[in-house]
Amino acid sequence: MKKILFTLLTLLPLAASAQKVWDFGDYKVTKISNPENGERQVDGLIPGGDRENSYTWRLAALGDEIYIATARNIASALVNIYGSQITAASGMSMDTFWAMIDAVANGDILRNDVTEGANIISYNRKTGEFKVVWTGGPGEYQRMAVTFGDNVYFGSYSADQTISQYILKMDAEGNFTKVFESKGTTAMRANCVYDDHLFFASVDERSEIAAGDPEPLVKLAVLRKSNDDDTQWDRVADYKDFGDIPYDPIHSSWAGAPFWEMASHNGYIYATAPSTAGFVIFKGRPAEDGESANEYGWHWEEVAGLTNGINNPGLSDVTGGEPGTMRSLIGSVYEFNGELYAYNFDHAFGGEAQAFVGMLQQLTGAPVKASNYLSYMYNSLHNPQKVWKLNDATGKFEELTAFTALMEGTTNEYIWRMGEHNGKLYVATMDAGIFYNYLTQLTNGSFFNMSSEEKAAKLQYISTVIKLLALAKGNEKADELREKLEQLKTLLEQYVETNQIDDENMEIIIDIEGLTQEIRTLITNFLQQQGQQQLATLTAILTQALQNLQNFSDAEKAAIQDLISHLQSGDVMEYLLGQLQTLASDVYNRVDGQGIEMYLYINNAVKNNEWGFDLLRTSDGGNSFEVITRTGFDDKYNYGCPSFLSTEEGLYFGTCNPFYGGQLFLLSENETTGIAEVKNLKDVHADSPYYKLDGQVVKGTPTAPGIYIKDGRKVVIDF
Numbered sequence: 001m002k003k004i005l006f007t008l009l010t011l012l013p014l015a016a017s018a019q020k021v022w023d024f025g026d027y028k029v030t031k032i033s034n035p036e037n038g039e040r041q042v043d044g045l046i047p048g049g050d051r052e053n054s055y056t057w058r059l060a061a062l063g064d065e066i067y068i069a070t071a072r073n074i075a076s077a078l079v080n081i082y083g084s085q086i087t088a089a090s091g092m093s094m095d096t097f098w099a100m101i102d103a104v105a106n107g108d109i110l111r112n113d114v115t116e117g118a119n120i121i122s123y124n125r126k127t128g129e130f131k132v133v134w135t136g137g138p139g140e141y142q143r144m145a146v147t148f149g150d151n152v153y154f155g156s157y158s159a160d161q162t163i164s165q166y167i168l169k170m171d172a173e174g175n176f177t178k179v180f181e182s183k184g185t186t187a188m189r190a191n192c193v194y195d196d197h198l199f200f201a202s203v204d205e206r207s208e209i210a211a212g213d214p215e216p217l218v219k220l221a222v223l224r225k226s227n228d229d230d231t232q233w234d235r236v237a238d239y240k241d242f243g244d245i246p247y248d249p250i251h252s253s254w255a256g257a258p259f260w261e262m263a264s265h266n267g268y269i270y271a272t273a274p275s276t277a278g279f280v281i282f283k284g285r286p287a288e289d290g291e292s293a294n295e296y297g298w299h300w301e302e303v304a305g306l307t308n309g310i311n312n313p314g315l316s317d318v319t320g321g322e323p324g325t326m327r328s329l330i331g332s333v334y335e336f337n338g339e340l341y342a343y344n345f346d347h348a349f350g351g352e353a354q355a356f357v358g359m360l361q362q363l364t365g366a367p368v369k370a371s372n373y374l375s376y377m378y379n380s381l382h383n384p385q386k387v388w389k390l391n392d393a394t395g396k397f398e399e400l401t402a403f404t405a406l407m408e409g410t411t412n413e414y415i416w417r418m419g420e421h422n423g424k425l426y427v428a429t430m431d432a433g434i435f436y437n438y439l440t441q442l443t444n445g446s447f448f449n450m451s452s453e454e455k456a457a458k459l460q461y462i463s464t465v466i467k468l469l470a471l472a473k474g475n476e477k478a479d480e481l482r483e484k485l486e487q488l489k490t491l492l493e494q495y496v497e498t499n500q501i502d503d504e505n506m507e508i509i510i511d512i513e514g515l516t517q518e519i520r521t522l523i524t525n526f527l528q529q530q531g532q533q534q535l536a537t538l539t540a541i542l543t544q545a546l547q548n549l550q551n552f553s554d555a556e557k558a559a560i561q562d563l564i565s566h567l568q569s570g571d572v573m574e575y576l577l578g579q580l581q582t583l584a585s586d587v588y589n590r591v592d593g594q595g596i597e598m599y600l601y602i603n604n605a606v607k608n609n610e611w612g613f614d615l616l617r618t619s620d621g622g623n624s625f626e627v628i629t630r631t632g633f634d635d636k637y638n639y640g641c642p643s644f645l646s647t648e649e650g651l652y653f654g655t656c657n658p659f660y661g662g663q664l665f666l667l668s669e670n671e672t673t674g675i676a677e678v679k680n681l682k683d684v685h686a687d688s689p690y691y692k693l694d695g696q697v698v699k700g701t702p703t704a705p706g707i708y709i710k711d712g713r714k715v716v717i718d719f
Contacts, residue, residue, distance in 0.1 A: 019709060022633060026670055029633065032123070032652075033130065033664040039635040044661025045070070045121050046130050051110045053119060056654025056662040059645035060145035060152045062172065066645060066652060067133070067152050068121045068664070069142035075658030076112035077139075077159055082353045086360065096465065103461035104356075104438045106454055108637070108659045114138050120145075120154060120170075123664065125649065127700055128689025134176055139163055143189050143257075148198045151230070153179075155188030155200065161252070167200060169230055179230045182206075184218055187257035190271060194264040198225045200233070201259035201271050207238050216246035218258045222271065222284065234296075237284060241300040242273060250274045250329055261332035265340040266392060270303070272331045272342070279331030280305030281342065281397075304331075304342070304397055326351045326376040327383055334418040336425045339621060340390040342397055345414035346383075348432040351376035355439055370595030377436065378598040381605050384408045385415050387427065389622055400622040403427070411436060411609045419644025421651035422669070426617045427625070428641030428653065431632070433611035435639070436602060443599075444607035611636035613655065628667075638663065690715065 018036035022029040034043045042049030045056065045068060055071035083097045098111055117136030123129070136142065136156065140163060144155030154168040165188045166181040180188075185203035192199055204221035220239040226232035239246040250256040251274070260272045260279070268283040284300035287293035294300065330345035358373020384407035388397035411433035419426045441447050450458070612632025616625045632638030632655065640656035650668030657663060690698040690708045702708055708715040 020633075022629075023670070024628070027667060028670055029628070029665055029667045031633070031663065032128075032666050033662075039637060040660060042660050043657065043663045045123075045664060046132065049661055051659070051661050053121070053661050054658040055118075055141075055640075055656045056643050056664060057141070057143050057656075058145035058154075059643045059652055059654055060147045061645060061647060062147055062150075062152050062170075064124055064126050066123045066125060066647075067145055067154075067170070068123065068643075068654060069145040069154050070118045070121060070662060071141040071143070071157070072116070072118040073110060073112050073658065074141065075109050078349055078353075079109060080112055081159060082357070086357060099461065099465045103458065103465050104441075106450075106458050106461065110659075118142050125647070126689070128698070133174065134168070134170075137163075142168075143187050144191060146191050146198070148193060148225075153191070153198065153200075155191065155202075157187040157189065157257070159186065161186060165202065167233075177230070179225075180223070180233045185258055186251075186253075189257040190259035190262040192262040192264050192269060194269050197227060199223065199236075199262065199269060200225070201237075201262055203258050204233075204235060204238070207235070210240065213240075214247075217249070218246050218251045220246050220258050220273075222259075222262075222269070236296045236298045237294065237300055238296075241284070241294055241298075242280075242282060243302065245273045245275060245280060248275045248277075250276050256330075260330050260345075261334070263333040263335045263340065265333075265335045265390075270333045270340060272333055274330045275305070276329060277306050278328045279344065281331065281333065303395065326380050330414070332415070332418070336418070336420050337423075337621065340392075341418060341425075341622070342388045342390070343415040343418065343427070344386055345416075346380040346385070347376070348380065348413035348430065348435065351380055352432070352435050352439065359439070371598060372595075374595060374598040374602065377439075377602055380413055381411065381436075381602060384410070385412050385429065387415065387622065402624050403616070403622060406614075406616065406625060406627065409605065409609075410614070411605055411611065412614055416613070416640050416642045416656075417644060419646065419651065419653070421644075421646040421667070424617045424619045425622070426615065426644060426651065426653075428616075428644075429614040430640035430656070431609075431611055431613050432639070433606055433609050434636050434659075436606045437611070440599075440603045440606050444603050446607075612638050613641045615641060615653075632657075633665065635663075 020031040020035060020038065033045045034041075034047070034049055037043050037049065042051050044050035044053035046053065052073045053070050054073050054075065056068050057071055058069040060067050060069075079098075079101055080094075083094055083101075086092065087094055087097050101109055115138060117138055117140035119132045119136075120134035120142055122131055122133050134142075134154075139158045139160045141157045142154050143157035144153075146153050150172045152170045154170070156165045156168065158165065161184075164181050164183045165185050166178045167188050169177045169179045171177075180200070182188075182203050182205045184205050188200055188202045190201040199222060201220075201222045203218050204223060205219060207219040207221060209215055209219075216239045218239070220237070220242055221235050222237040223233040224236050226234065245251075246258075251258050256274050258273065260274055262269055262271045264270075268285045270281060270283045273280045273282065280302060281304040282300055283303050284298050287297055287299040291299040326347035328344040329347050332343055332345070334341045334343075354373050355377050358368050358370070361368045361373075384404050386407070387400045387403045389400060390397050407429075411431050412429040413432040414430045415427060416430045417428050419428075437444065437446055447455075447458075610630045612630065612635055614630050615628040617628060618625045632641075635657070637657050637659040638655040639658075641653055642656055643654040645652040650666050653665050653667065655663045655665070690702055690710050698708065702717055705717050708717065
C-alpha cells in the first residue's frame with residue numbers, strides 16, 4: 001500500500017527546486033505556469049513559453065479545468081496602431097519605426113504576429129497540464145470569461161473596430177459556439193448574474209435609432225440571456241437610457257468598451273461606462289410602481305457622474321470635466337460581503353503615446369512644448385488611484401483613504417481587478433513604471449544599471465535605426481534624427497567601454513539641438529553620478545538658453561544672468577527651479593518651466609518606485625490593507641494583474657506581461673499540521689498538481705517513489 005507523508009517545509013529541508021514560491025507564513029504564492037522561469041524569461045502559460053500570449057485577462061472554472069481568456073501580444077498591437085499614425089505623418093517606414101521601438105525598449109516588445117488571434121487556454125488542476133483549446137481570428141482577443149450553469153461564456157475584444165465582437169459559449173464537452181455577435185463596438189466585456197440570468201453589456205447593432213435622434217457613436221445595450229435559448233439575448237436598456245454617454249469619443253477608441261464592468265447589489269444591476277469627463281455609474285432594475293420605465297420595462301438612473309446630484313462630479317477626480325484628461329476615464333464596480341466597491345482606471349497608454357510622439361517631434365525640430373505632451377502622464381501620476389465604497393444609506397461613494405495612501409507617489413496607473421477568497425478582498429493594480437521608464441531611461445539612472453549585455457544590445461538597436469534612417473535619402477527630418485542618434489551612439493559606446501562619461505561627450509548631449517529643455521537640465525544628474533562637477537554644466541545650459549532665445553528682452557536676459565551668478569556662487573538645481581518659477585510669466589513659458597517640473601516629477605516617480613503590479617488585500621472592508629507584493633512577484637515586466645479565481649485549493653490569479661508572456665499563480669493557505677498519514681488523496685488537496693524537485697509538473701499521481709512538491713510542501717512517496 002502506498003504511504004504518503006506530508007511535512008512542512010520547516011520540518012524537512014528542501015532540496016534545490018526551480019519552482020518559485022513566496023512564503024508569507026500563513027499563506028504562500030506559487031508560480032504555476034513555467035514555474036522555473038523568472039524575469040525576462042519567456043512564459044505565456046503554455047509549456048516552453050509563448051511571448052505572444054501576453055494577457056491572462058480572465059479566469060473561469062468548469063470541473064477540473066480552469067479556462068484562461070487571453071490577449072495576444074497586445075503591446076505590439078498598440079505600437080502598430082500608434083506607429084501607423086506616426087509613419088503616415090512623417091513618411092517613416094514601419095520597419096524604421098519598429099527599429100526605434102527596439103532601441104527604446106531594448107527588444108522587450110515583440111513585433112506582432114497578426115496571423116492568428118488570442119487563445120483560450122485550459123489548465124487542469126489535477127494534472128497540471130496547460131493546453132490551447134480555442135484560437136480566434138487575426139486581431140481577436142478574449143477579454144472576459146464567466147461560468148454560468150454548465151457553460152463558460154467568453155467575451156471578445158479587438159482594437160480593430162471593423163471586426164465584429166461576440167459572446168462565445170463553451171459547453172461541458174468543450175464545444176464552442178458563438179451565441180451573440182455585434183458590430184460597432186470594441187469589446188464584449190461587462191457581465192454579471194442577476195435574478196438567475198446572465199447579463200452582458202456592450203452594443204447591439206440590431207437597435208434602431210429613434211426618429212429625430214442623432215446617430216450615436218455606439219448603440220449601447222444591456223443584454224439578458226434567455227435561460228432556455230443561449231442565442232436569445234434581449235435588451236433591458238439601450239442608448240436612450242444613458243444620457244450623453246453614447247456620444248463620448250472614448251467609445252470609438254481602441255482602449256474603450258461601451259461598458260466596463262457590472263455587478264449585482266441590493267436588487268440592482270450596477271454598470272460603469274467610460275467617459276473623457278470621468279467614468280459614470282448607472283444602476284437599473286425592473287421598474288417598480290411609481291418609477292419611470294423604458295420600453296423594456298426597466299428603470300435606469302445615474303448614481304455617479306457629471307449629472308448626478310449626490311456624486312457630482314462623480315468619481316473622476318476631474319473638477320468640471322477637465323477637457324482631454326487621461327485620468328479616471330474608466331471605473332469598475334465589485335460587490336464583496338454585501339457592499340459595493342468602485343475603483344478607477346487612468347489611460348496610461350494614451351499618456352505614454354502622447355509623450356513619445358511629442359519627444360519624437362521635438363527631436364526632429366518641431367516647435368512643441370514638453371508641458372503639452374507630458375501633461376496627460378503628469379496628471380495621471382500626480383493623482384493616486386482610489387477605491388470607494390457605496391454608503392447605501394446616503395447613496396454616496398466614500399473614498400477608502402487607507403488605500404489611497406498606499407497609491408500616493410507610485411507609478412500605479414489603474415486598479416485592474418478585485419477578487420475575493422476566504423473572506424478577504426484582494427485588489428490588484430497596473431503599474432506603468434516599466435513603460436514610463438522607456439521615456440525617462442536616460443535620466444532616471446536605469447541605463448547605467450543595465451548589464452553589459454543589455455548595453456551592447458541597445459547599441460546594436462541604435463545602429464540599426466541609424467542604418468534605416470540613412471536609407472531615407474532626401475528626408476530632412478530623417479537626416480536630423482540620424483545625426484542626433486549617431487552622437488548619442490558615440491556617447492553610449494564610450495560609456496560601455498569606460499563606464500563613465502567625459503566632459504567632451506557630455507557636451508555632445510548638451511549641444512544636441514532639439515532636445516527638450518528639461519532633458520538638458522536633467523543630464524546634469526549624470527555628471528553628479530559620474531563624480532564630475534554639476535555646477536559648470538548648469539551654467540552652460542543657461543548660457544545656451546540665452547544664446548538660443550535671442551528674443552528675450554534685456555530685463556529677461558538679466559534675470560537669467562542673475563541665475564547664472566547664483567549658480568556660480570554654489571547654488572544648485574533646487575535654486576534653479578525655484579527661481580524659474582519666480583521669473584516673469586513669459587520667460588517662464590519660453591523656457592517651459594512647467595515642462596521641466598513635469599518631467600522631473602515623472603522621472604523621479606519612475607526612479608523611486610518598484611515596478612511590477614501591486615497586490616493587496618483587506619479583511620476589514622477597506623479600513624486597512626496588507627501589501628502582498630509591490631513588484632509583480634519579483635518581475636517588473638508583470639505590470640498588471642487582471643484576473644482572480646477562488647477555488648478549494650486557493651486563489652488563482654493571472655498576470656499581464658506584454659513583454660515575455662502572461663503568467664498564472666496560486667495563493668494558498670499554509671498547513672499548520674506537522675506530519676500526517678493520509679489514506680485518501682482528497683484529504684490533501686488532490687486537485688493540485690505534483691512537481692518534481694526540478695520544477696517539472698508530474699501528470700497525475702507520481703508512479704515512482706521519491707520526494708515531490710505539492711501545494712508548496714514536501715511529499716514523500718514510498719511504495
